[in-house]
Each structure stands twice: as structure tokens, then as C-alpha cells.
Amino acid sequence: MRGLRSGYAGGVVLGGVDLDLDEGGTVALLGRNGVGKTTLISTVMGLVRPYGGSVLLDGRELAGARVDVIARAGVGVVPQGRRVFAPLTVDEHLTIASRSPARGPWTRTRVLDLLPRLGERLGHRGDQLSGGEQQMLAIARALLGNPRLLLLDEPSDGLAPAIVSQVGEVIREVSAQGMSVVLVEQNLGLALSVAESVAVMRKGVIVHRSAAAELASRPGDLRRLLGVD
Numbered sequence: 758m759r760g761l762r763s764g765y766a767g768g769v770v771l772g773g774v775d776l777d778l779d780e781g782g783t784v785a786l787l788g789r790n791g792v793g794k795t796t797l798i799s800t801v802m803g804l805v806r807p808y809g810g811s812v813l814l815d816g817r818e819l820a821g822a823r824v825d826v827i828a829r830a831g832v833g834v835v836p837q838g839r840r841v842f843a844p845l846t847v848d849e850h851l852t853i854a855s856r857s858p859a860r861g862p863w864t865r866t867r868v869l870d871l872l873p874r875l876g877e878r879l880g881h882r883g884d885q886l887s888g889g890e891q892q893m894l895a896i897a898r899a900l901l902g903n904p905r906l907l908l909l910d911e912p913s914d915g916l917a918p919a920i921v922s923q924v925g926e927v928i929r930e931v932s933a934q935g936m937s938v939v940l941v942e943q944n945l946g947l948a949l950s951v952a953e954s955v956a957v958m959r960k961g962v963i964v965h966r967s968a969a970a971e972l973a974s975r976p977g978d979l980r981r982l983l984g985v986d
């Protein structure tokens with residue numbers, strides 16, 4: 758992303774975001790409530806129209822493209838709040854997500870191997886799932902699109918610590934299989950344990966970029982960067 762600017766109804770939220778990610782890399786995007794993390798994800802996905810700037814995936818310009826074009830170009834999302842469909846079963850979610858499969862390793866079988874709990878819940882409706890199961894379903898749905906770049910927006914939100922570490926395991930596994938990952942998180946423990954690098958956002962711009970290990974050893978600096986102190 759280069760100089761990416763966007764917002765709502767003419768108002769500016771992203772004031773020019775520069776962010777790079779190597780193929781297969783995982784970056785944690787940190788920042789307080791309301792700084793523009795979800796707006797960044799939505800802009801990359803094509804759900805919010807950029808005012809300017811660039812989003813390049815393998816040299817291909819995606820800024821301003823339609824959401825379906827961006828999805829087919831290889832960008833997948835696990836949205837904030839999961840957005841699981843209440844009346845549809847797990848099985849139906851997976852069937853819909855598999856309908857126009859991109860070539861890639863993530864088949865239904867493979868996804869159910871990674872997330873065995875979903876296999877035990879195939880007949881359950883979205884609104885009959887626990888928060889953790891809904892999160893796993895949102896991840897499964899995104900993986901079935903075989904994205905090259907996966908954007909996860911606060912996947913740990915509202916989950917018990919044991920489930921948060923399971924979500925962390927899943928993201929690590931997906932990343933180890935070669936997918937590039939942007940992980941938006943407020944849970945610093947999860948973010949720093951999963952990501953190799955960290956970007957900190959404040960008021961719609963990236964104010965810090967470093968290796969995750971570097972910030973993990975300096976919690977005071979991290980709090981200052983986030984603007985918590």
C-alpha cells in the first residue's frame with residue numbers, strides 16, 4: 758500500500774497509509790479503537806472506495822477495483838464480528854464458499870482437517886455456534902477462497918483465552934503454508950506471538966514498523982506507540 762487514502766462521505770479516515778508485506782509474511786496491525794484499522798481492511802477489499810493511493814498485489818493495482826475482482830485477485834477477509842449467517846448451517850457456509858474455488862491447497866477436506874470442530878458441527882446453524890466456532894467458520898470460509906493474502910480483523914475479539922490460543926495456532930499454520938497475512942489485533946499477546954512484524958496505526962497512518970520480537974521486549978515503547986500511556 759502506498760499513500761492509501763479513504764474514508765466515508767468525503768471525510769478522511771486513512772490519511773495516506775504505506776505498508777509493505779513480503780510474500781508469505783505475517784504483519785500484525787495494531788492500534789486503538791477508531792484509528793482506522795477496519796477502514797484499511799475494507800479499503801483493500803474494495804468495500805470502501807479509496808480517495809487515492811495504491812494497493813499493489815504482485816505488481817497488480819487493486820485500488821478502486823470492484824470487491825469481486827479483488828477477491829478473485831487473491832485477497833480474502835475474516836471480517837470483524839465474523840459475519841456468519843445465522844440461518845445457514847456450517848455445511849451450507851462451506852458449500853457456498855467452495856462454489857467458485859480458486860486454485861490452491863485449501864479444499865473442504867483440508868480446511869476440516871485444520872478445523873476439526875467444524876466437522877462435528879456441520880448441521881448446526883450459524884446462530885447455534887459458540888463465538889469460537891463462528892470464528893473458525895469465518896476463517897474456513899476465507900480459506901476456501903484460496904487467497905494469497907488473508908486479512909483478519911480482530912479474530913480474538915470476545916473469545917476465551919483458550920480459544921484465542923487455538924485461533925493463534927490456526928493463523929500460524931495457515932501462515933506456515935505460505936499465505937501472506939495481515940492480522941488486525943487488540944490482543945497484543947496473540948499479535949506478537951503470531952506475526953513476524955508489527956505495524957502500529959494512529960489516526961489513519963502507520964506510525965511505527967518493526968520486527969515483532971523487537972517490540973515484544975519493550976512493552977513500554979509499545980504502549981507509548983499505541984497511545985495508551
Ligand SMILES: Nc1ncnc2c1ncn2[C@@H]1O[C@H](COP(=O)(O)OP(=O)(O)OP(=O)(O)O)[C@@H](O)[C@H]1O
Pocket residue numbers: 765770788789790791792793794795796797837
Ligand atoms: N461506515 C462508516 N461510516 C462512517 N464512518 C465510519 C464508518 N465506519 C467507521 N467509521 C469511522 O471511521 C473511523 C475509523 O473506524 P474503524 O472502524 O476503521 O476503526 P478501527 O481501528 O477498526 O476501530 P476498532 O478497533 O474499534 O474496530 C472512526 O472514526 C469511525 O467512527
Ligand SMILES: [Mg+2]
Pocket residue numbers: 794795796837910
Ligand atoms: Mg475495527
